[in-house]
Each structure stands twice: as C-alpha cells, then as structure tokens.
Amino acid sequence: MCADPDTLSSFWWMTCYLTTGKHLGLYWAFGTVLLLLAITAPAALMFGFGGAMAARSNFLPLQWFGKAYMSIVRGVPDIAFFLFFVIALDQAFEWTRHKVLCPDWDQPIRQGNDFVVCDAAKLPLSTAPQYIHEIYGFALAVLTFAIVFGAFAASVLYGGMRAVPRGQIETAEAYGMSHRQSFRRILVPQMWVYALPGLSNLWMVLIKATPLLFLLGVPDIVYWAKELGGTKTPQFTSFPHGDWRMWYFLFLLVFYLAFTKVSEVVLDRLMKRLTHGQATTGGEAQRRAQV
Amino acid sequence: MTCWETINAYAFRAIGFGERQLPSTDFTLCQQFTLIGSGMIWNIYFGLISLLTGFFLATLLALGKGSENPVIRKPSEWFIFVFRGSPLFIQFFFGYFLFLSLKSQYSFFDPFTSAWLGAAVVLFLNTSAYSAEIFYGALQAIPRGDVDAADAYGLAGWKRFRRIIWPTSLRLAWPAYTNEAIFLFHSTTLVFFSGFPASQQMGDALYYASYFADKTFNPFIPYPILAMYFILMTLTIIGIFGIVNLRLNRHLPNDRRGRMKFRMQVIR
Numbered sequence: 001m002c003a004d005p006d007t008l009s010s011f012w013w014m015t016c017y018l019t020t021g022k023h024l025g026l027y028w029a030f031g032t033v034l035l036l037l038a039i040t041a042p043a044a045l046m047f048g049f050g051g052a053m054a055a056r057s058n059f060l061p062l063q064w065f066g067k068a069y070m071s072i073v074r075g076v077p078d079i080a081f082f083l084f085f086v087i088a089l090d091q092a093f094e095w096t097r098h099k100v101l102c103p104d105w106d107q108p109i110r111q112g113n114d115f116v117v118c119d120a121a122k123l124p125l126s127t128a129p130q131y132i133h134e135i136y137g138f139a140l141a142v143l144t145f146a147i148v149f150g151a152f153a154a155s156v157l158y159g160g161m162r163a164v165p166r167g168q169i170e171t172a173e174a175y176g177m178s179h180r181q182s183f184r185r186i187l188v189p190q191m192w193v194y195a196l197p198g199l200s201n202l203w204m205v206l207i208k209a210t211p212l213l214f215l216l217g218v219p220d221i222v223y224w225a226k227e228l229g230g231t232k233t234p235q236f237t238s239f240p241h242g243d244w245r246m247w248y249f250l251f252l253l254v255f256y257l258a259f260t261k262v263s264e265v266v267l268d269r270l271m272k273r274l275t276h277g278q279a280t281t282g283g284e285a286q287r288r289a290q291v
Numbered sequence: 292m293t294c295w296e297t298i299n300a301y302a303f304r305a306i307g308f309g310e311r312q313l314p315s316t317d318f319t320l321c322q323q324f325t326l327i328g329s330g331m332i333w334n335i336y337f338g339l340i341s342l343l344t345g346f347f348l349a350t351l352l353a354l355g356k357g358s359e360n361p362v363i364r365k366p367s368e369w370f371i372f373v374f375r376g377s378p379l380f381i382q383f384f385f386g387y388f389l390f391l392s393l394k395s396q397y398s399f400f401d402p403f404t405s406a407w408l409g410a411a412v413v414l415f416l417n418t419s420a421y422s423a424e425i426f427y428g429a430l431q432a433i434p435r436g437d438v439d440a441a442d443a444y445g446l447a448g449w450k451r452f453r454r455i456i457w458p459t460s461l462r463l464a465w466p467a468y469t470n471e472a473i474f475l476f477h478s479t480t481l482v483f484f485s486g487f488p489a490s491q492q493m494g495d496a497l498y499y500a501s502y503f504a505d506k507t508f509n510p511f512i513p514y515p516i517l518a519m520y521f522i523l524m525t526l527t528i529i530g531i532f533g534i535v536n537l538r539l540n541r542h543l544p545n546d547r548r549g550r551m552k553f554r555m556q557v558i559r
Binding site for chain 1: 373378380500501510517521522525
C-alpha cells in the first residue's frame, strides 16, 4: 500500500511515512533510552550506596575516596565527565586486557598520538559482528552514567544516613547490636524516607540526562531525530520533505515533558506512602490530617 | 614555539584573534592550557549574559506564578514547567532548528542561528525558569510578620515590594540562587555539542578539550585541565555570591544570617 507514496492522501502518506524502516529505528531508540534508565538507575544506586558507605567508613583512605567521589561532580560540568569516562574506560579495559593477554609485547602503548594495544586486546575484537560493537558502546555508556550518577546518589544517600536520628542508633547499640547489625537493621531501612526527595530529584535529572547518550556515540533518539528530520530529496527516498528537524525535536521535547510529569506524579504518591507513620514532619502532617 | 608565543597566538583564539590554524601535531601542555582557557571566554560570556538577563525575567515569572490572576499565573507556570521539565540539550537542539526555519522566512533571525545569540537566548529562557522557581519559593517563604510590619508602616504596592518583599525574598533565595548560577555556568558547556555550529573552530572550553582528546587519543590531560578551570570558576562564583550574600544579610545579627549551603541540583 505504501509502495507509491505519490498517490496517497496526506493522512495515509503520513501513516506510511511514520512507519518506514528508519522510523522504526527511532521508536527502537526510545526503547534504548528506557533500557538505559532501567539499568542505570539501580546501578547508580549501587555505586552511590558504595560511595556513601565508603564516606562513612572509619578507615581514613576509604573515607577520603568516598568523599572525593561524592564531590567530583560539584565543581566540574558533568558532560565533561561523560566525554572523559567514555574514552578513559575504554582505554582502561584495553590496557588491562593488553597487560594480561599480551605480556611479551615490547612496544609502548602510547605512541605519540596513538593508543596501540595488541589485536587480541582490542575491545570489541575487530572480527566481532556489528551488534557486539553496538552492545559494547551501550555498555560503556551505561557504566559512564552509573559512575557519574552514582556520585550524585552517594551524596544523597550519605545525607539520608546522617539524617536518621542519632537516638535510633543509640537504641540499637543499647540492645547490644553490633555496628554492622545496627547499620543493616536500623539505619538502612530508615534512611530511605530521608533520601527519597533527593533520589526522586535524581531520577528527574537522570531522565533529563538521557539525551546525552548522543554524545557517547550511541544511536539514540537525538541521533534519529537529526537523521530523519533533515531535508530529504526525491532521489533518495519516496517520502521527500523539507527540513523537519524542528518538529522532530518538538516531539522529543513533548516526550520528555510527559515523562517527567508522569514520574513526578508517581514519585509524589510513593513519597506519601513512605512518609506514612514516619517520625518526620511529613508523617506528622499526615497523621494530623487523618485525625 | 615557546610557551609565551603560544599564549600570544592562542589566548584569544576562541573569539577569532591570533593564529588561525589550531595545533595539529606535537601537542604541548602549554597549548592545551592556553586553548582550553581561551574557550572559557565563551563559557563566561554565556553564563554572565544569561544570568544577568535571566534575573529580571525570573523575578517577573516568580511574581507571575504567585499571582492570583490566572491569566498571568497559568502562562508563568507553563513556562517554568516546560523549561524545567525538559532537557536543556533538547531545548538547544529545538531552539537551533526553530531559528533555522525562522531564518528562511525572516532575515531578522539570521544572527539567531549562530551560538553567540541563539544559544544565549535558550540559556536565558532556561535559567529564567529555574531561577523563577527558586524566587517563587522564596516569595512564599517570606515571614508573615515582615509583611505585617510593612503594612503597619503604611507601605503598599510598589514601595512595599521594592523595600520589603523583594529584598527579603532575595535574601532567602540567595543560597539556592548561587547554586543555580554554578550549574548554569556548567551547562554552558553543552552549547557547542547541540546543533549550534562553532564557526572557524571558535568554541568553548569543552569544545577544545574534546578536540585535544580526539587528536591525542588521551583524555587524561585535556579533561583535568578543563576541570581545573571550572573548579576555579566555581570558586569565583561562590566568592562573588558570598559577598553579595553578606551585603543582603548585613542588617541581621550574626546567628540569623542565611548560611550559604550548597546543595546539588545538578544538570538540566
């Protein structure tokens, strides 16, 4: 039906146009974004938890490491970290593999402006199929996001842990719990309600950071919007059109607005449920409202 | 080339003065420091211009959001929602392509497709929305007693706003606004990665840092240099805003002064 677009009415033309193979690529890219969010959010939370625990540690170097990790993102633009980590991680992996796999390689790895590792250490291997390259690129992006957002999460969770009233820990100690037990049974379950406002803020920020995937070389929605929106001449496509990039980006803008709005509503509900019965101002207000 | 010559050649390269050709082989530390520092001119320009202009629009928007008249309130709320709810990166792209299609209709929009104006406009609107939310919160937090006292003194309307409400809200908003300024400066690095072209390789600090990282395939030198510049700038902002904070609080006893606490509000 879509074979001869010239004969179609504008509605059918649009329908056919929006279901071309490349547009399916765009829709697929929305899946990529959601997948990134689904993997990065828990990963960042884990990194953050590790960072917060390190910052609370009694072992001084570990404490410094945790504090340094939390503060890296304060003074420096995060996008610089994105651009940095993507190359740095890639090189770190290849360097490690090179040391392990090719121990008898005698040339230096950095030769002037080149980074040379033996063939076996390349990531992904040059013989690997295309999809492996894509997965590797995506995995690097996920790791980068997790490191950067882990730093944010660490500082939120650290604040959450510090906000748990001191008396709670003291009570746990009075009951004879060890340091570890009181951490696991008292501190961690209670810190979430204090950390949640920060974490929901972080989730919003994470959503809004997903277009930066484009900078990391993953074909995401920004890439497709640029690609599909550009002027198309009749020579190359049966659906010629002018420069529509503006409309594509307007669509992305609306998509993100809807996404953040929905998240906001859901997180508000979650917050209400979690504050229920807590010894915080919010919990107290809820109790008063019920009476 | 000695380092002094390099500085002479490239210190103002980002705005089109000096050596035209960027270094392409045998990169020295000095070149990287000079060029990335030169790129900072753009970051400072974008940050300053949008901060200064955004301040006024933000004040209007905050008043608008607090207004009881829905004809004023609704548009302000929507403006703030649109710019705070969507990624700045997408806003840049959309702005650029919007200006591009407007340009083909009206020649008035010619300069808007270049970064110095177009990106500045997008940043101005963006920071206005973020600051407006901060100012709105501060306006809501003004102690009832202050307003009552103003009423008792017979202040009303513009005078009451100018003498009591505005200074108080500014004082309350200042720590958060400092934070906003810091992250505004950070987000200026997005400009040249989001559609707006860098003509004749005149770009910002991150543009040059990624140029060096691409050429040398070594991210461990240019990005830390960039980080150093930005940390310096962050400290400068904190210093300047701290002075203003002192002035805003100068009538208060020491223990009631608003403390500068830095929360992250991070990327847009």
